[in-house]
Amino acid sequence: MGTRCEGLRDSLSPIAYYEEYSHFRLDCLKIDDNKELSMSANEDLAKERARCDFNVSEITNILDGGIERTKQRKKIESIALSNGKCCDVTPEETLGPKERYENAIRKSCLYTKIVKDQVLTLTGLEVLGSNSSVLRRTADAFFKDISPFLLHLGMFVPTIMGQGTPEQQSYWLPRALDFQIIGTYAQTELGHGTFIRGLETTATYDPDTEEFVIHSPRLTSYKWWAGGLGKTSNYCIVVAQLYTQGKCYGIHPFIVQIRDEDTHMPLPGVRVGEIGPRMGFNTADNGFLGFDHYRIPRNHMLMKNSQVLKDGTYVKVASHSKLTYGTMVFVRVMLVNEVAFNLAKAATIAVRYSAVRRQSEKISGEPEPQIIDYVTQQHKLFVCIATAHALQLSSNWLWKTFSAVLADMRGGNTENLPELHALSSCLKALSTSDSAALIEQCRLACGGHGYMLSSNLPLLYSFVTATRTYEGDYTVLLLQTARFLIKAWEQAESGNPVTPTVSYMEEAVVGNKYKWNGSAEGIIKAAYYVAAGKISSSVTSIRKRMKNGKAFEDAWELTGVQLVAAAEAHCRAVICDVYRKETVRLTANSSPNVKTVMDQLNMLYLSHWALERTGDLLRYTSTTEDDIISCQQRYEELLAAIRPNAVGLVDAFDFPDEILQSTLGAYDGRVYERLMEEALKSPLNAEPVNRSFHQYLKPLMQGKL
Ligand SMILES: CC/C=C\C/C=C\C/C=C\CCCC(=O)SCCNC(=O)CCNC(=O)[C@H](O)C(C)(C)COP(=O)(O)OP(=O)(O)OC[C@H]1O[C@@H](n2cnc3c(N)ncnc32)[C@H](O)[C@@H]1OP(=O)(O)O
Ligand SMILES: Cc1cc2nc3c(=O)[nH]c(=O)nc-3n(C[C@H](O)[C@H](O)[C@H](O)COP(=O)(O)OP(=O)(O)OC[C@H]3O[C@@H](n4cnc5c(N)ncnc54)[C@H](O)[C@@H]3O)c2cc1C
Numbered sequence: 001m002g003t004r005c006e007g008l009r010d011s012l013s014p015i016a017y018y019e020e021y022s023h024f025r026l027d028c029l030k031i032d033d034n035k036e037l038s039m040s041a042n043e044d045l046a047k048e049r050a051r052c053d054f055n056v057s058e059i060t061n062i063l064d065g066g067i068e069r070t071k072q073r074k075k076i077e078s079i080a081l082s083n084g085k086c087c088d089v090t091p092e093e094t095l096g097p098k099e100r101y102e103n104a105i106r107k108s109c110l111y112t113k114i115v116k117d118q119v120l121t122l123t124g125l126e127v128l129g130s131n132s133s134v135l136r137r138t139a140d141a142f143f144k145d146i147s148p149f150l151l152h153l154g155m156f157v158p159t160i161m162g163q164g165t166p167e168q169q170s171y172w173l174p175r176a177l178d179f180q181i182i183g184t185y186a187q188t189e190l191g192h193g194t195f196i197r198g199l200e201t202t203a204t205y206d207p208d209t210e211e212f213v214i215h216s217p218r219l220t221s222y223k224w225w226a227g228g229l230g231k232t233s234n235y236c237i238v239v240a241q242l243y244t245q246g247k248c249y250g251i252h253p254f255i256v257q258i259r260d261e262d263t264h265m266p267l268p269g270v271r272v273g274e275i276g277p278r279m280g281f282n283t284a285d286n287g288f289l290g291f292d293h294y295r296i297p298r299n300h301m302l303m304k305n306s307q308v309l310k311d312g313t314y315v316k317v318a319s320h321s322k323l324t325y326g327t328m329v330f331v332r333v334m335l336v337n338e339v340a341f342n343l344a345k346a347a348t349i350a351v352r353y354s355a356v357r358r359q360s361e362k363i364s365g366e367p368e369p370q371i372i373d374y375v376t377q378q379h380k381l382f383v384c385i386a387t388a389h390a391l392q393l394s395s396n397w398l399w400k401t402f403s404a405v406l407a408d409m410r411g412g413n414t415e416n417l418p419e420l421h422a423l424s425s426c427l428k429a430l431s432t433s434d435s436a437a438l439i440e441q442c443r444l445a446c447g448g449h450g451y452m453l454s455s456n457l458p459l460l461y462s463f464v465t466a467t468r469t470y471e472g473d474y475t476v477l478l479l480q481t482a483r484f485l486i487k488a489w490e491q492a493e494s495g496n497p498v499t500p501t502v503s504y505m506e507e508a509v510v511g512n513k514y515k516w517n518g519s520a521e522g523i524i525k526a527a528y529y530v531a532a533g534k535i536s537s538s539v540t541s542i543r544k545r546m547k548n549g550k551a552f553e554d555a556w557e558l559t560g561v562q563l564v565a566a567a568e569a570h571c572r573a574v575i576c577d578v579y580r581k582e583t584v585r586l587t588a589n590s591s592p593n594v595k596t597v598m599d600q601l602n603m604l605y606l607s608h609w610a611l612e613r614t615g616d617l618l619r620y621t622s623t624t625e626d627d628i629i630s631c632q633q634r635y636e637e638l639l640a641a642i643r644p645n646a647v648g649l650v651d652a653f654d655f656p657d658e659i660l661q662s663t664l665g666a667y668d669g670r671v672y673e674r675l676m677e678e679a680l681k682s683p684l685n686a687e688p689v690n691r692s693f694h695q696y697l698k699p700l701m702q703g704k705l
Pocket of ligand 2: 151185186187188191192193194195224225226227281286466469470471472473474475476479
């Protein structure tokens with residue numbers, strides 16, 4: 001083999017040589033060890049599918065939101081996947097930073113063309129709204145990492161839709177949706193991300209020229225982080241402090257052109273670049289952006305919620321001061337779905353791999369079991385499947401809530417905005433945090449092979465762990481929810497009505513302790529009582545501190561740890577409640593076995609969280625040790641009951657291999673073959689001896705360095 005490859009190296013370009021070389025290596029391996037590198041599917045996985053006792057596509061339809069939506073998703077997937085040009089010859093992760101970016105742009109353009117020419121004509125704009133997760137899912141067949149265009153459709157277009165006047169929308173949207181311009185959302189600065197009232201970029205109105213002057217007064221006012229900003233976008237939404245007639249009116253969104261539409265050169269007065277290597281998002285050219293007294297026309301301020309007239313008069317249109325934050329609320333809602341989908345991917349990879357992988361001996365001398373047969377492995381993995389369901393169903397429910405509040409607001413009613421803000425904040429915080437932790441759990445459940453980039457688990461983790469930070473950090477968002485909860489508690493205490501998601505407080509303020517009941521409804525009620533107990537404790541602490549002379553702000557700050565825990569407990573109760581109700585509703589007409597397995601998963605989730613929070617249950621409800629013991633027993637029974645259906649359950653997520661992009665998780669279970677195929681694509685395997693041998697190793701080993 002060595003001789004054949006040596007000969008090739010002289011006659012081929014490096015890439016062609018490496019492709020050829022890889023094939024030769026594979027051929028050789030196939031000849032040498034036919035058994036190990038067979039092309040047939042893994043037998044254990046086939047057996048798992050044979051023992052699954054429910055109709056897999058029924059659950060797929062439930063998760064998709066109905067049979068018609070499954071059909072539409074599959075149609076869109078088949079359009080995208082039938083385009084072979086999406087494939088990477090060289091694994092994305094083995095390229096240098098420039099090549100990776102260029103490759104990401106190539107694939108983004110290709111994908112955009114497919115969406116424009118074929119998908120939009122099929123679905124209309126609906127695919128960009130409630131159904132946009134289908135596009136995201138399909139895009140993953142093209143990108144292992146993130147597309148530089150993500151922010152264009154994810155935030156640039158939604159900001160124009162949500163913050164622009166009808167005239168502005170009719171000017172900008174056709175150009176943006178047709179990709180004649182590409183934009184992003186530049187809010188965060190070097191100095192401030194969370195505290196957006198503290199942003200430093202200024203937009204000062206000049207009535208003489210009817211322009212805004214955008215300026216970055218110091219280093220900390222440079223925009224930092226926006227996806228696609230470094231090299232790709234020629235426009236962006238810039239969030240800046242608005243000054244007119246000598247007064248600051250706070251932060252407002254502006255559409256700003258940053259690059260020439262023809263040459264793509266940064267425009268004079270604009271300083272733009274990429275921020276450097278990151279833990280993930282390395283194909284998304286996250287960028288920095290500064291302005292030196294850069295002028296834009298007056299009508300580039302997005303004026304749906306407030307306006308600056310030609311003479312500089314400031315006019316407030318919106319009835320709520322926080323409507324400028326609308327894009328953030330929208331993206332938080334979308335992210336719950338986004339992370340549910342990524343967790344489902346990780347669960348699919350880890351469960352399939354666990355059915356293929358055999359390790360150790362349960363009983364000496366007996367065949368090695370599939371690792372999925374270890375109860376500890378089931379404990380790691382089944383909660384991932386259940387959580388993916390819980391978050392998917394919660395995200396659908398949150399989307400409906402969001403749409404209803406949006407419809408109210410179009411009619412001028414912002415009454416329900418605080419509740420939506422509280423809900424979207426805590427659901428974003430918990431869903432991203434849970435998903436990141438569980439994706440890492442999936443990686444650990446796959447042992448050493450989970451650490452391979454080709455498993456796709458590290459990339460999924462690096463993407464999802466970022467979602468815990470961006471669009472509002474975990475702690476910060478839970479503190480926002482806590483503000484709402486404390487106010488609601490005070491209202492309930494004084495006998496005033498409260499909004500639906502906190503109605504449990506009306507019963508809890510009386511001070512009863514809840515008696516444990518191991519049914520689903522009982523566990524959910526206990527979760528609400530835990531939330532109420534934590535909110536009550538927080539209120540008590542704040543009041544005590546104030547009684548001891550602290551100002552409210554200081555008392556609030558000192559109670560922060562309890563407040564975050566209270567908001568977390570509230571959100572967990574909401575997820576448990578929504579997951580239960582939606583499961584019952586969606587399986588009302590399902591076949592008996594689908595009903596059973598969905599109920600088992602739901603009970604597993606509820607029992608899991610009851611057991612994770614035994615301290616809280618003992619403290620805030622009348623749960624006893626015997627109740628906990630019976631809950632533990634039920635949990636273990638559920639693991640055993642779900643075990644035969646585990647592979648069926650992840651198959652129901654219905655990820656084509658092209659979207660999963662994992663050596664460990666492919667449908668046919670040819671794990672070892674794929675690991676070897678990927679290893680052989682490593683550029684280091686392109687030649688039998690690396691030149692560093694001659695340059696360094698040999699001189700070192702021969703004492704000639
Ligand atoms: C298919 C889609 C898939 C993926 C999505 C696409 C792209 C994803 C990729 C990358 C995207 C990354 C994008 C970004 O990260 S953009 C930057 C996002 N930045 C943030 O989220 C900043 C977080 N900070 C904040 O949101 C706020 O500053 C704050 C922490 C909430 C505080 O705001 P502030 O103005 O200081 O307000 P307060 O004085 O604290 O509160 C006053 C009052 O207003 C209420 N409030 C706050 N925010 C809102 C809101 N959004 N809506 C309604 N009400 C709000 C607040 O609770 C308080 O109410 P009170 O009644 O208590 O007074
Ligand atoms: C991958 C990625 C992509 C991004 N994309 C974009 C983008 O496209 N556009 C954009 O504008 N931005 C983007 N961001 C920025 C992102 O929105 C911010 O990083 C995020 O909002 C957090 O703000 P920060 O970095 O200032 O953190 P900080 O606010 O500095 O937080 C640091 C720590 O302080 C804590 N903290 C801060 N304030 C409080 C408080 N009041 N109470 C208690 N604790 C507090 C936080 O909990 C955290 O632990 C992106 C970030 C990442 C990582």
